[in-house]
Amino acid sequence: MSPHVLILGGTTEARRLAADLAARPGVRVTTSLAGRVARPGQLDGEVRIGGFGGAEGLTDWLRTHHVDALVDATHPFAEAITVNAARAATAAAVPAVVLRRPGWRPGPGDSWHDVESLAAAATVLPRLGRRVFLTTGRLGLAAFAHLRDLHFVVRSVEPPEPPLPPDTEVIVARGPFGLADETELLRAHRIEVLVTKDSGGEATAAKLTAARELGLPVVVVRRPPLPDGVTAVPDVAGVLDRLGFGGP
Incomplete structure (x- = not known):
């Protein structure tokens, strides 16, 4: 057989x-x-x-x-x-x-803040920046819904599920994403802090390089x-x- x-x-x-x-x-x-x-x-x-x-x-x-x-x-x-x-x-x-x-690991020049959960990421965000690029997927965004004073740009493969933060822009897109495009996105939206899960791989890693080159802090949700x-x-x-x- x-x-x-x-x-x-x-x-x-x-x-x-x-x-x-x-x-x-x-x-x-x-x-x-x-x-x-x-x-x-x-x-x-x-x-x-x-x-x-x-x-x-x-x-x-x-x-x-x-x-x-x-x-x-x-x-x-x-x-x-x-x-x-x-x-x-x-x-x-x-x-x-x-x-x-x-998983991803920080390199020279990176300013990473490791957290254990989306809720922990939401806790540290207000002291890191007010314009947030959120790339943790379409699920679990309720953890950020109470942050009314921050502006979020949310990117996911499918439209995210509510509840969402009140001040949110949604970008529906699928990787891979190149460094030039990620850099332009961060600049165009005047992003001050990036939030990501430690997914690993090359398809979405360019955002980390772009954040490093622009001197932006990155909140990294570590794997369970x-x-x-x-x-x-x-x-x-x-x-x-x-x-x-x-x-x-």
């Missing part, structure tokens, strides 16, 4: 992994998406949309569909999914691996920790090695 790999997707790395596995003779790959993005783009292999119903539902799916390996390649901030995946893999006795691209006993690999090659598909 062909090995069946389930990828919990939604990231660029998940897409690359699906393409690699789907191109291998005799390998069946299914990518599961939460369905929060209206146009997820073309994916290689099979695709399913929607949740599983928690760890128990995912356990049943792994068993029913005869999954041989589970790859959690969700966003680094999809904490609940990662916890459920770890529990389901253990319950179903399915080998599992977490794919997480490395992985569940106990769970480790991550940083790239597709590491996942392929872990699954026994390494090499040409």
